[in-house]
Amino acid sequence: MxxxxxxxxxxxxxxxxxxxxxxxxxxxxxxxxxxxxxxxxxxxxxxxxxxxxxxxxxxxxxxxxxxxxxxxxxxxxxDPERRAAYFHDNKxxxxxxxxxxxxxxxxxxxxxxxxxxxxHQSPPEGAYEVEVWGEQFKWALRYPGKDGQFGRTDIRLINDTNPLGIDTKDPASKDDIFFPAGEGELHLPVGEPVVVRLRSKDVLHSFYVPAFRVKQDAVPGMVIKTWFVPTKEGEFELVCAELCGLGHYQMRGIVIVEPMEKVQEWLSQQQTVMDVIP
Ligand SMILES: [Cu+2]
Known part of the structure; x- marks a missing residue:
């Protein structure tokens, strides 16, 4: 009992x-x-x-x-008064x-x-493009400038003043705007298709903006494109979603979404490759 x-x-x-x-x-x-x-x-x-x-x-x-x-x-x-039943299978x-x-x-x-x-379909022609570089443990940025073209890069050209190895001899480079790791903000136009070209200088990183539900790996030696359409103005958090080393947790950035005119205005106030790299 x-x-x-x-x-x-x-x-x-x-x-x-x-x-x-x-x-x-x-x-x-x-x-x-x-x-x-x-x-x-x-x-x-x-x-x-x-x-x-x-x-x-x-x-x-x-x-x-x-x-x-x-x-x-x-x-x-x-229940001591009850025996378990057994059957072999039940098709x-x-x-x-x-x-x-x-x-x-x-x-x-x-x-x-x-x-x-x-x-993952191809982005529409003429979409707004920006380059985001992962680097332990910060994000570097490059905008194509007025010509809409990114200049050539080469790892052999990387040095203190040229952290992305931009080839200044390439005419497309001259008006590019870049921000060394941790220094810039990612300005994106609201309501327009945005293409992010992802690159990495060292290990695997992952571009993750939770508010956009966008997450894409950045792989050294590759340029990986991802695209989306921001629908809300404001400031959003960019984080790294790939465990990339000890400082992974602090790999954050700011994304600012605003009307295209404001983005253009902000870009026109930035220094270009020509101003920065002698
Ligand atoms: Cu990372």
Whole structure:
């Protein structure tokens, strides 16, 4: 009799604690207490939609599975007067629990794939371009200047005054505007397609602006383009999302989104390569 009581207490506690954990998880998620920052890009809306749909489907499965688990643990709690039943397999049950998740996963993967190709389609012609360089543990920037062309760069030309190795003999370089790591702000036009050319001077970094839902690796030796349309004016945080060394946590930058005229005005006040590199 004592053993039976003990089994009931354990099973009852398990039932209670599991239901409390499920409830807490649902309240925290549905209440959006630890949610993404407010959305500030066009692409981000598509990403968020898929994120919410995935969370909803996996959330419903999570709740059902945990409640079923708690119920079965309680229902079949230890009872010395009861023997466990045994059966070898159950085909219909196994087919069901294989097919249902397979169909749901396939649908999610297909929508994810379609979203991926939508985000990674080529940017429109004439989009606003800027270059962002990762460097342990800061971001350097380069704007193409009035001609809209980035000049050539060469690692052999890197020195204290020329941290990006810009080739000053290239005519396209002369009006480029650059900021050594940690010194500039990333000014972007609101409502216009923006192409970010990502580069790295040392290790892997990852350009991540949470408000834009944009995250793209920067790889040494490569120029990787990513593009998006900022939809809100304001200041946003740029962080590195690739563990790039001891100072990774402090690798931050500021993104300023404002009307195109203001961006142009700000750019026209900056020194060009011609002014800075003798
Ligand atoms: Cu980094």
């Amino acid at each position: 004592v053993k039976k009581q003990k089994g009931s207490i354990h099973a009852g506690l398990f039932l209670l604690v599991t239901i409390l954990i499920v409830l807490a998880a649902v309240v925290i998620t549905a209440g959006r207490f630890w949610w993404l920052p407010p959305l500030a890009s066009e692409h981000g809306a598509w990403t968020d939609r898929l994120f919410v749909v995935t969370l909803l489907i996996t959330g419903i499965v999570f709740v059902l599975v945990q409640i079923a688990l708690a119920y079965f643990v309680f229902r079949h709690r230890d 219909p049950l196994e087919i069901t629990w294989t097919l249902v998740p397979a169909v749901i996963m396939t649908l999610l993967i297909v929508s994810g794939g379609r979203l991926w190709s939508r985000i």
